[in-house]
Amino acid sequence: MSHKLSEVQIKNFKSCINTELKLSGYTPLIGYNNAGKSNALTAIQWLLKKTSLGLDDFFDRASPVEVIGVIEGISQDLLGQMNANHRSSIENYITDEKLKIRRVQLTPNAKAAEIRISVWSDTEQDWVPNPNGIDNALKSILPEPIRIGAMENAAEDASKAKSTTTIGKLLAEFLEPVRAAHEVELAGHLGEVSRRISSDGDMRFGELAVIDQNVNRRIDDLFPGMSLKLHFETPTFDELIKSGSIKVYENQNQGRDFSSYGHGAQRSIQMALVQYLAEVKRGAGGQLTTTLLLIDEPELYLHPFAVEQIRQALLALSQNGYQVVLSTHSAQMVTSDQAKYSLLIRKNTQRGTYARVRLADAIQALVxxxxxxxxxxxxxxxxxxxxxxxxxxxxxxxxxxxxxxxxxxxxxxxxxxxxxxxxxxxxxxxxxxxxxxxxxxxxxxxxxxxxxxxxxxxxxxxxxxxxxxxxxxxxxxxxxxxxxxxxxxxxxxxxxxxxxxxxxxxxxxxxxxxxxxxxxxxxxxxxxxxxxxxxxxxxxxxxxxxxxxxxxxxxxxxxxxxxxxxxxxxxxxxxxxxxxxxxxx
Incomplete structure (x- = not known):
């Protein structure tokens, strides 16, 4: 991984009163129920994906929510691969290959335009609000995170599979070869469909013309000189991908919706997609972006052998263009190599959610x-x-x-x-x-x-x-x-x-x-x-x-x-x- 989000500070977001996290390529968040692990993942997601936070997202509704992140590993080589406009938006704010960013929402339910991002300037020793093009520049190196939540909304997520859902994002990640091989061919077929069902199609179905004529006779009685044509928008290739869904087949029977299965089967299929993504990305190399993969309890509903397989898939992704941050209750998700970089998440009345010092940092400081x-x-x-x-x-x-x-x-x-x-x-x-x-x-x-x-x-x-x-x-x-x-x-x-x-x-x-x-x-x-x-x-x-x-x-x-x-x-x-x-x- 050439670059990653290495530090995050979360202020006033739910239970995260002033939470500091140090992140590695693969970071398990370990803690008991209700310690705030999911809140931390959501705050990281919000830093890179602007959405309006509501009343319940503010610990103190009279104070702003603020999330600060440090992106490290922004080398000259990485800058050289960026679009010139994107590079110019951030290069003046990089020190020691690090860029510090901050997103702030002042009040609950603020408009999207009021949620600002800024970068730290060592020259000015202050935050520079919303530099020109900063959002697009950030997306070019840290695109919108993929969030895989716990199973409360798994059925809805899987059945819809839109671009904003887990399944939709995973499909979009590994369907690029399909685009490369068939986009031109499919565009031709879609063009033929458009000629037959769009309002301006030169080969419109005759039945559509009949409907147009019958309706227009009624309109002419009410609004002389006005007419209409039925129009059906043909989807683009991207829209087809985004609308993709999953059907599950057993013993060659008719396919059933993902949502008709139990949580164990749903989670298994969801994690199977993650495993396949790891296979696709393993050894790909040469990627400009690092995508954050934020997962709540990947081990949920899985048997022990499956948990081990998922852990290895996530580790593979963390070495091939992804940064993995996950919450877990399972020791199987943490090997001895990752133990020293795991975060022990705790919560008390005074501090709210906080992370104890990592094993690696404690060891390095003392021995x-x-x-x-x-x-x-x-x-x-x-x-x-x-x-x-x-x-x-x-x-x-x-x-x-x-x-x-x-x-x-x-x-x-x-x-x-x-x-x-x-x-x-x-x-x-x-x-x-x-x-x-x-x-x-x-x-x-x-x-x-x-x-x-x-x-x-x-x-x-x-x-x-x-x-x-x-x-x-x-x-x-x-x-x-x-x-x-x-x-x-x-x-x-x-x-x-x-x-x-x-x-x-x-x-x-x-x-x-x-x-x-x-x-x-x-x-x-x-x-x-x-x-x-x-x-x-x-x-x-x-x-x-x-x-x-x-x-x-x-x-x-x-x-x-x-x-x-x-x-x-x-x-x-x-x-x-x-x-x-x-x-x-």
Missing amino acids: PDSVHQMEQLFSLSHSTQVLFAEQVALTEGKTELRLLPFIFETASGRTLGQEKLALVAQSGVSDTRKSLDILDAMDLPAKAIVDLDYAFTRAINDGYLQDTDPDINALKIILQRLEQQGAITLHTNGLPKKGVVKPSKAFELLANEQDAVIHIENLHNRLKAQGIWVWTKGAIEAHIGTASKDELAWSQFKASVDSDGLEATCPQHQTLIDLVSWLRV
Whole structure:
């Protein structure tokens, strides 16, 4: 894609009080129902397609609606391909290959002529209202968007299929080869029709002449000297295309109107047209325009395999002359590659609809060029959780990932999904601080759950504890005692290493020492206050009473809790209850 709409600011439009969006070639808008995703799509459409907004479109009816957009990638090569008049309308307002435009409507139900577009001038440091020819110049690089809404009006849209409807626009997009091959031939046929039914046709049907004569005798009695001829306008090629519709056939039976089918079939056919459009456009290249494709919930009514196919078709379009912006509730519409550019759309009373900081922007700001961090946090399985959550819990091991959802529901009576809480497994505790900082930059509340050894190593490196911490020093003395007893093996830095037992077992033995309990509790409480939960018995396994980390042990634990309850199964059941309560705060 040579150019695209990269930034949009929406002011006073419905729930978008002051909404800022950063757009890529393929931008999923992810959010719960009524967050304002569709409002954002409509505002983007309005920026490029002038229509009069009504009372309900204004958040504050005493203030104007204003939408500002930045078009980037307007290179000298692109300008050179434009019509000279179009180029002259915009080239003086382009800075660093960017053009900033603004559309404003001052009052509800204003006349179309009163809805003005302007461009930003760096020279004047102000908006220049409606430069000569700006609308046509913009249409030459960003034509009227194609909007595919949710299914409320799908039947009407599909059956009419006029130029303003989804189907009509899609048909117009890929029927250009038909025009190229047959426009002259069809024009000849239409000319023959015109000769027979138009008022001036030289081969008019005799029956039309008879009707004309009979009517004119009556007119002559009332208005002498006046006459009429019946006239039937012959459509042009463009008008034929615009009036195209769709008939659906099953088992060679007579075709039925699209509207007679259910929403699932309607959506499938609608998306099939999108898929075909992607095939037509793939590899076409050399296009001057970038067309915005704005879609509400493309996954609606489709089965999982079809959702994946639609996602791939939209991705293909985003690389071949289209910029795709969609609202979605489906993680299948977002791969790990797109997760970092997805927009988390939220709404509250104070801010209205707003977008949280994108993953890509948060990562780049905090850990620039960190490929590992991006892969760690936002692989597909992780993005599925993170992008659809209101809060995140980072975990260290597989046991937490497998059992905490079960423990959470058992202790609270609610699922993680009901609490809008995502559970994300880290590859290691070394990611903890960076992960928490990234999620904080996204305004996404997050906490971490770690093993006891974190307090002795990464917590100090990450700045949560001091290397002179008195509790750490006291616990190191106890570790030395355990080594002297032959129970564990220590590094020269005083921390456990593989030897008599594994380091994880060494920390578990430490936690069982009576004089260590108070110091571990102190560390636990200090880190908990900073959003990090430390297992005071070493790791989760010691709290739930499992000796291994495998499917058999996890299944046995769940079966025991189901039959005997959490308190009877877990040696440290109160710790688990406390953890669940902490996660829910």
